[in-house]
Amino acid sequence: MFAYYLDLALRSLRRNKVLTTLMVLALALGIGATITTLTVLRLLSGDPLPQKSAQLFYPQLDPNEKDGYIAGQTEPAPTMTYVDAMNLLHAHRATRQVAMALSQAKVLPQQGGDHPFFSDAVMTTADFFAMFDAPFQYGNGWAAADDDSGAQLVVIAGFLNDKLFGGANSVGKTIRLNDRDFRIVGVLKPWAPQPRFYAQDLGGRSYGDGDAVFLPLRTARAVDMGPQDTECYAAVTDIKHLETAPCMWLGVWVELVDDAAVAGYKSFLSSYAQQQIAQGRFQRPETALLDLMGWLRDQQVVPDDVRLQAGLAFGFLLICVVNTVGLLLAKCLRRSQEIGVRRALGATRREIFTQFMVEAAIVGMAGGVLGLLFAELGLLGIRHQPAEYASLAHLDLGMFLFTFVVALGASLIAGILPAWRACVLAPAPQLKAA
Amino acid sequence: MQIRPILAALRRHRLATLLIAMEVALACAVLCNACFLVAQRWKLIQTQSGVDENSLAVLTVNGFEPTQAADVNARMLAGLRAIPGMQAVTLISQVPFGPQAGAAGISRDADSFKNTIGIVDFVLAEPGTFQVLGLKLVEGRMPQADDYRPATNFAPMDAQVLVSRALAEHAWPGESPIGKEFWCDKLHFRVMGVVDHFARAHPREWGAQAAEWTVFTPTLPGGSLAGTYLLRASPADLPRVLRTARDAVAKIAPDVVLDQENSQTITDLRTDYFKSDRIMIDLLIGVIVTMLGVTALGIVGLASFWVQQRRRQIGVRRALGATRGDILRYFQTENFLIVTGGILLGMLLAFALNLALMTHYELPRLPLYYLPIGALVLWGLGQLAVLGPALRAAAVPPVVATRSV
Numbered sequence: 001m002f003a004y005y006l007d008l009a010l011r012s013l014r015r016n017k018v019l020t021t022l023m024v025l026a027l028a029l030g031i032g033a034t035i036t037t038l039t040v041l042r043l044l045s046g047d048p049l050p051q052k053s054a055q056l057f058y059p060q061l062d063p064n065e066k067d068g069y070i071a072g073q074t075e076p077a078p079t080m081t082y083v084d085a086m087n088l089l090h091a092h093r094a095t096r097q098v099a100m101a102l103s104q105a106k107v108l109p110q111q112g113g114d115h116p117f118f119s120d121a122v123m124t125t126a127d128f129f130a131m132f133d134a135p136f137q138y139g140n141g142w143a144a145a146d147d148d149s150g151a152q153l154v155v156i157a158g159f160l161n162d163k164l165f166g167g168a169n170s171v172g173k174t175i176r177l178n179d180r181d182f183r184i185v186g187v188l189k190p191w192a193p194q195p196r197f198y199a200q201d202l203g204g205r206s207y208g209d210g211d212a213v214f215l216p217l218r219t220a221r222a223v224d225m226g227p228q229d230t231e232c233y234a235a236v237t238d239i240k241h242l243e244t245a246p247c248m249w250l251g252v253w254v255e256l257v258d259d260a261a262v263a264g265y266k267s268f269l270s271s272y273a274q275q276q277i278a279q280g281r282f283q284r285p286e287t288a289l290l291d292l293m294g295w296l297r298d299q300q301v302v303p304d305d306v307r308l309q310a311g312l313a314f315g316f317l318l319i320c321v322v323n324t325v326g327l328l329l330a331k332c333l334r335r336s337q338e339i340g341v342r343r344a345l346g347a348t349r350r351e352i353f354t355q356f357m358v359e360a361a362i363v364g365m366a367g368g369v370l371g372l373l374f375a376e377l378g379l380l381g382i383r384h385q386p387a388e389y390a391s392l393a394h395l396d397l398g399m400f401l402f403t404f405v406v407a408l409g410a411s412l413i414a415g416i417l418p419a420w421r422a423c424v425l426a427p428a429p430q431l432k433a434a
Numbered sequence: 435m436q437i438r439p440i441l442a443a444l445r446r447h448r449l450a451t452l453l454i455a456m457e458v459a460l461a462c463a464v465l466c467n468a469c470f471l472v473a474q475r476w477k478l479i480q481t482q483s484g485v486d487e488n489s490l491a492v493l494t495v496n497g498f499e500p501t502q503a504a505d506v507n508a509r510m511l512a513g514l515r516a517i518p519g520m521q522a523v524t525l526i527s528q529v530p531f532g533p534q535a536g537a538a539g540i541s542r543d544a545d546s547f548k549n550t551i552g553i554v555d556f557v558l559a560e561p562g563t564f565q566v567l568g569l570k571l572v573e574g575r576m577p578q579a580d581d582y583r584p585a586t587n588f589a590p591m592d593a594q595v596l597v598s599r600a601l602a603e604h605a606w607p608g609e610s611p612i613g614k615e616f617w618c619d620k621l622h623f624r625v626m627g628v629v630d631h632f633a634r635a636h637p638r639e640w641g642a643q644a645a646e647w648t649v650f651t652p653t654l655p656g657g658s659l660a661g662t663y664l665l666r667a668s669p670a671d672l673p674r675v676l677r678t679a680r681d682a683v684a685k686i687a688p689d690v691v692l693d694q695e696n697s698q699t700i701t702d703l704r705t706d707y708f709k710s711d712r713i714m715i716d717l718l719i720g721v722i723v724t725m726l727g728v729t730a731l732g733i734v735g736l737a738s739f740w741v742q743q744r745r746r747q748i749g750v751r752r753a754l755g756a757t758r759g760d761i762l763r764y765f766q767t768e769n770f771l772i773v774t775g776g777i778l779l780g781m782l783l784a785f786a787l788n789l790a791l792m793t794h795y796e797l798p799r800l801p802l803y804y805l806p807i808g809a810l811v812l813w814g815l816g817q818l819a820v821l822g823p824a825l826r827a828a829a830v831p832p833v834v835a836t837r838s839v
């Protein structure tokens with residue numbers, strides 16, 4: 001029976017080629033636009049560490065002045081002072097804890113003739129690699145003891161290793177950063193979580209390539225590497241010594257394995273804030289402990305333009321669907337006599353309904369295939385945009401299948417009304433008119 | 435033209451009428467808001483920098499210690515000035531559309547954070563830079579040799595400065611800004627002149643009102659004024675001069691790092707800076723055009739269907755004395771009525787959509803004049819789309835009335 005409906009539907013679609021083409025084209029445009037923007041949106045709002053993100057938390061405190069504070073409404077500061085970060089780290093209340101800031105390191109290639117260049121650097125503490133599952137190609141990270149001793153150690157990214165050492169095992173070799181020698185202890189495999197969750201609010205970009213060098217915080221500060229972003233909450237006398245200045249420039253992450261640990265850490269944070277208030281260092285008791293995805297939402301990491309484009313595409317798809325409803329309706333009402341004949345010859349309402357839904361589904365599938373083509377074109381266009389995330393815009397299997405779900409869904413919704421109108425037509429008047 | 439029979443006929447086709455009206459309503463809502471977004475972005479792109487963009491380029495180097503600043507400056511200035519075709523090279527801390535060097539909050543009182551004016555960009559510049567930039571003085575005086583002071587902190591102490599007209603009007607509305615004082619924490623400034631336009635480094639991030647809150651601060655080279663050089667050449671020479679200059683850095687100062695991304699002509703910096711807006715405009719216009727096309731397609735489709743369905747009735751009307759014009763006008767009026775209904779609904783939708791956009795994207799309210807413009811466009815579109823089917827209807831011969839099929 002289904003094969004018969006398919007045959008009928010194809011005959012009907014062939015009968016009016018222009019109308020069918022236009023209908024498929026309009027639907028395909030709407031689907032193409034929607035899939036393109038959804039792919040980008042999904043890419044940008046994705047989970048950077050799916051296997052780990054539920055256990056990673058971002059604690060926040062608020063050392064700002066009392067002025068402008070409204071209890072329950074004012075959010076705590078997005079970054080931390082050195083003093084607070086170190087206090088949290090040394091308290092060891094979580095399974096793992098790291099502090100970090102972003103910087104730029106001037107790299108001088110050892111081979112003669114090459115010019116120095118700047119690379120993205122992360123100044124951080126020993127737990128960074130284990131906590132964020134950063135995979136090592138050679139060697140490994142540094143030990144907690146190296147954090148305190150300020151040893152001249154560095155972990156470099158694979159792409160920097162390729163550039164400087166031709167991809168060979170460079171562990172134990174030296175690299176010249178900011179005119180000083182550092183010993184390489186580890187080389188990372190390609191590692192660039194998207195979004196760059198750990199760079200949020202530290203002055204870095206939100207997407208794109210991974211960082212090139214990772215060095216112990218104290219070591220980096222000893223060679224005068226400064227953070228990309230610093231926010232001060234009181235008059236600063238000596239901006240050089242950020243460790244003691246009333247300035248916030250560090251992000252802290254903690255790893256907490258279960259709900260009990262999270263609850264425990266929350267109460268630790270608020271008691272810490274109370275203790276600092278008692279000592280006169282803090283004026284505000286507000287604290288926060290968002291998980292990784294919560295922090296990304298809080299930071300509104302997805303650019304406004306991308307969300308706007310997705311909204312626009314959905315609006316456009318809606319118009320296309322309404323349009324398809326209208327055209328399918330016109331098409332099927334034009335065939336009232338044919339329906340009358342079929343009904344008179346014994347077709348049930350259900351059969352008529354199915355027949356027209358099959359016709360709508362064919363339009364939908366054709367729209368889906370063409371829409372996929374449009375989506376690929378759209379993504380090609382996006383890859384040529386200057387955005388940080390441009391090179392990542394690809395259609396994956398999930399979105400590929402989703403395209404057909406959208407196409408079929410849209411066309412079936414569009415088909416319901418015309419098919420229903422067709423099946424409730426009384427056969428007698430149609431036969432008489434003929 | 436009688437409207438009553440049209441309405442009576444439409445009542446028999448409620449579903450199709452509703453569909454067209456709904457499509458028009460959606461199109462109207464998206465059209466008004468998309469046009470508004472395009473206008474907003476267009477205004478951003480048109481931001482005036484106030485400088486001679488076509489003749490200017492910037493070259494940035496970094497990776498040297500503050501103690502080396504004087505030496506690097508001396509070598510760079512001498513080396514760059516020797517390039518053939520170079521008209522001038524001066525030190526500046528930031529240029530419009532380049533990286534932001536110094537933004538800070540200022541207030542009218544010495545007593546810090548009370549009576550604030552806002553966050554402004556401080557542009558530090560050595561003698562001669564004012565002329566090289568091509569800033570236009572509208573009030574007060576130009577900086578003289580003894581106005582230039584060394585910057586110990588991020589800006590000099592007790593400096594005489596020039597402000598943009600936008601900042602002057604914001605800070606001292608209705609008063610002459612000349613001689614007015616302001617403070618940035620402990621630093622004290624006095625206004626000696628006003629320039630017509632001078633955009634800050636990242637104008638679009640501060641919104642239209644604050645896009646030009648810029649303070650031109652005469653400063654002696656050294657300290658925080660190092661590493662960023664303003665180049666001037668004739669517009670025709672500029673690309674070649676900049677290319678030569680970029681290549682020359684490796685010879686002039688092999689120990690510093692050329693900031694490739696921020697060593698560009700101002701025109702290129704501007705293009706890069708507004709690229710995402712340009713793409714958004716293209717995209718929005720693309721959506722508007724396709725959407726109007728799809729809407730027109732829907733109208734054509736349903737109108738054709740109606741015409742075919744009513745061939746007999748049209749024939750009867752023609753046989754009873756209706757002219758071709760009457761039939762044509764019938765379908766045109768019918769379309770006008772449906773589209774009008776759609777537009778009325780669409781205006782409400784447009785406002786709802788605008789409200790949603792305002793809460794999510796910090797957009798201003800949709801100005802009312804967008805609604806009649808949107809209405810005119812859709813009426814025109816409707817008439818254009820219905821013209822074909824209506825002409826076909828008018829061509830139906832009266833003899834059809836006598837045929838049974």
